[in-house]
Amino acid sequence: GAGVSQSPSNKVTEKGKDVELRCDPISGHTALYWYRQSLGQGLEFLIYFQGNSAPDKSGLPSDRFSAERTGGSVSTLTIQRTQQEDSAVYLCASSLSGGRVDTQYFGPGTRLTVL
Amino acid sequence: DQQVKQNSPSLSVQEGRISILNCDYTNSMFDYFLWYKKYPAEGPTFLISISSIKDKNEDGRFTVFLNKSAKHLSLHIVPSQPGDSAVYFCAAFFGNEKLTFGTGTRLTIIP
Numbered sequence: 001g002a003g004v005s006q007s008p009s010n011k012v013t014e015k016g017k018d019v020e021l022r023c024d025p026i027s028g029h030t031a032l033y034w035y036r037q038s039l040g041q042g043l044e045f046l047i048y049f050q051g052n053s054a055p056d057k058s059g060l061p062s063d064r065f066s067a068e069r070t071g072g073s074v075s076t077l078t079i080q081r082t083q084q085e086d087s088a089v090y091l092c093a094s095s096l097s098g099g100r101v102d103t104q105y106f107g108p109g110t111r112l113t114v115l
Numbered sequence: 116d117q118q119v120k121q122n123s124p125s126l127s128v129q130e131g132r133i134s135i136l137n138c139d140y141t142n143s144m145f146d147y148f149l150w151y152k153k154y155p156a157e158g159p160t161f162l163i164s165i166s167s168i169k170d171k172n173e174d175g176r177f178t179v180f181l182n183k184s185a186k187h188l189s190l191h192i193v194p195s196q197p198g199d200s201a202v203y204f205c206a207a208f209f210g211n212e213k214l215t216f217g218t219g220t221r222l223t224i225i226p
Binding site for chain 1: 117119121147151156157158159160161164204206208213214215216217218219
C-alpha cells in the first residue's frame with residue numbers, strides 16, 4: 001500500500017512569511033509524528049498525535065510552530081513568521097498504534113529554506 | 116544537549132568486509148534502541164532494534180550489540196554490500212513514545 005507522503009517536497013520562503021507543511025500518513029495508522037533535521041543535527045522530535053488524545057507538543061521549539069491533525073488522518077504543520085533557523089528538513093512518520101515496538105514509517109520529508 | 120551521540124560522521128568500508136557503526140548515549144533511562152537507515156531524498160527506514168534486557172539482536176546480515184554498562188551500542192553489517200551505502204541513525208526510547216535520534220553516520224561501501 002501507499003507509504004507516508006509529504007508535500008511540498010521543497011519549500012523556499014522569505015523570512016517572516018508563514019508556511020504550511022502537509023503529511024498524509026499510512027491509512028489506518030493512529031499515531032503520527034513530526035520531526036525536523038537541521039544541518040548537522042539528528043532528527044528532533046516536534047509533536048506526536050495518538051488517536052483522539054491531546055497531542056504531545058513538548059518538542060515544538062516556539063509558539064510560532066503549531067500542528068493539527070484533522071479526522072485522525074492528514075496533518076498540517078504550520079510555522080508562522082518563519083526565521084532562518086527554521087530551515088531544515090521536516091519529516092513526518094506514522095505508526096499503527098504508537099507503541100515503542102511499533103515501527104515508525106517516515107515520509108520523504110519537506111526541505112524548508114528560509115531566505 | 117545530545118543524549119544520543121554518533122561520533123563518526125562518516126565511514127568507508129570495502130565491499131564484503133564488516134561495517135561497524137557506533138552509538139553512545141548518556142541517559143541511563145533509555146531502554147529500547149533502534150537503528151534506522153536513510154537514503155538521499157527518502158525518509159529513514161527501520162532496520163533493527165534491541166531491548167535493554169538483551170545484549171544482542173541479529174537479523175540476517177545486521178547485528179546490534181548493546182553494552183549497558185558502557186552506554187554503547189553498535190551495528191554490525193557483514194558482509195557489507197554496495198546497497199548498504201546510506202546514512203545510519205541510532206535512536207532510543209525511554210518510557211514514552213518520543214524517539215531521541217543521533218546525528219547519523221554516512222556509510223560508504225567501496226566496490
